Amino acid sequence: xxxxxxxxxxxxxxxxxxxxxxxxxxxxxxxxxxxxxxxxxxxxxxxxxxxxxxxxxxxxxxxxxxxxxxxxxxxxxxxxxxxxxxxxxxxxxxxxxxxxxxxxxxxxxxxxxxxxxxxxxxxxxxxxxxxxxxxxxxxxxxxxxxxxxxxxxxxxxxxxxxxxxxxxxxxxxxxxxxxxxxxxxxxxxxxxxxxxxxxxxxxxxxxxxxxxxxxxxxxxxxxxxxxxxxxxxxxxxxxxxxxxxxxxxxxxxxxxxxxxxxxxxxxxxxxxxxxxxxxxxxxxxxxxxxxxxxxxxxxxxxxxxxxxxxxxxxxxxxxxxxxxxxxxxxxx
Numbered sequence: 001x002x003x004x005x006x007x008x009x010x011x012x013x014x015x016x017x018x019x020x021x022x023x024x025x026x027x028x029x030x031x032x033x034x035x036x037x038x039x040x041x042x043x044x045x046x047x048x049x050x051x052x053x054x055x056x057x058x059x060x061x062x063x064x065x066x067x068x069x070x071x072x073x074x075x076x077x078x079x080x081x082x083x084x085x086x087x088x089x090x091x092x093x094x095x096x097x098x099x100x101x102x103x104x105x106x107x108x109x110x111x112x113x114x115x116x117x118x119x120x121x122x123x124x125x126x127x128x129x130x131x132x133x134x135x136x137x138x139x140x141x142x143x144x145x146x147x148x149x150x151x152x153x154x155x156x157x158x159x160x161x162x163x164x165x166x167x168x169x170x171x172x173x174x175x176x177x178x179x180x181x182x183x184x185x186x187x188x189x190x191x192x193x194x195x196x197x198x199x200x201x202x203x204x205x206x207x208x209x210x211x212x213x214x215x216x217x218x219x220x221x222x223x224x225x226x227x228x229x230x231x232x233x234x235x236x237x238x239x240x241x242x243x244x245x246x247x248x249x250x251x252x253x254x255x256x257x258x259x260x261x262x263x264x265x266x267x268x269x270x271x272x273x274x275x276x277x278x279x280x281x282x283x284x285x286x287x288x289x290x291x292x293x294x295x296x297x298x299x300x301x302x303x304x305x306x307x308x309x310x311x312x313x314x315x316x317x318x319x320x321x322x323x324x325x326x327x328x329x330x331x332x
Contacts, residue, residue: 029058033066041068045076064094064102071109082149084113118180119149120157120173126185130162132186149181159184167192270311 026230036051052070056063071086094103116217122141132143136159141150154177162168166189175182 003166026060026203028059029055029060029063032058036073037069040073044063045073049073049077050080062093062100064090064097068102068106069104073317075113079153080113081117082109084117084151087113116179118160118178118182119153119177120152120175120182121158122146122151122256123183123185128165128186128189129166129189131162132189133162134184134186135160135162154178161186163189165192166190287293 032051033055036048036055039045039051040046049070052066052073054071057068059066067086067090071083071090074080074083074086087106090291091103091106091110094100096108123131123146126145134141135144136150136152136157153173154175155170157175158170158172160168160170169189171184171187173182173184200296
């Protein structure tokens with residue numbers, strides 16, 4: 001590509017200063033850049049981008065051509081926000097250096113990417129402690145500018161929420177590709193002395209869709225509700241099976257046995273009714289057991305405070321012809 005070779009030539013010209021006057025960092029930067037450029041030309045963009053970024057970091061000046069190449073590399077690995085930020089950074093600097101063509105190239109690329117960028121918008125949680133802020137990579141975003149949507153590269157993104165006298169907490173979300181805005185709600189932060197403030201947050205929260213509204217119940221309590229629903233269904237099903245078994249028993253007595261009950265104890269109708277009654281008893285016992293589990297889980301969750309992230313719960317339900325089972329696993 002003509003644009004890419006032009007970038008490579010410009011980098012060599014910018015960095016080709018006399019050896020005695022060239023800082024040692026620039027020599028390392030040029031060597032790393034050449035390695036990165038070779039990977040770039042070979043199409044190995046995931047290997048090229050870290051090398052190009054390191055070369056830009058090592059340079060004693062701002063290598064505008066190298067930054068443009070790095071921005072193009074970021075585009076190739078689906079990091080449009082990182083590319084856009086570099087283009088925005090290069091455009092005014094190149095114009096100030098009278099590098100008009102390079103400035104125009106960077107500005108056009110930035111304008112092209114801007115409408116496609118995914119963004120996140122931070123929102124306050126149940127409380128707003130003094131000095132609340134959020135860190136994302138090397139960037140710190142204070143609370144007073146949270147009303148501005150911030151571009152973030154698509155994929156998994158982690159944000160560290162901090163405040164004066166509070167332990168920091170990390171919220172991790174999945175940022176979708178393309179133009180979008182994902183809300184990120186500030187979690188409740190506990191004091192750095194270990195005292196709880198509101199719902200105990202734990203040290204890390206993994207959030208789908210950017211919200212941290214855990215509500216009054218944590219994973220254990222939610223698992224209890226799910227198990228309880230299964231138990232209620234089991235109790236209802238057992239009642240239906242019992243009524244059906246009673247009906248079959250009555251029909252068998254009326255049609256098959258008449259008044260000779262003792263002589264009909266092995267008839268199929270009675271045996272079916274007995275078997276169905278046994279199944280109903282098992283379902284009822286399982287439902288009652290699940291109800292007891294629910295009570296224990298809810299009591300534990302409410303006493304512990306709910307919303308903790310160190311606990312996890314998993315419900316396993318197995319249903320097959322002739323087999324029905326349910327179990328709950330709670331990890332602390």
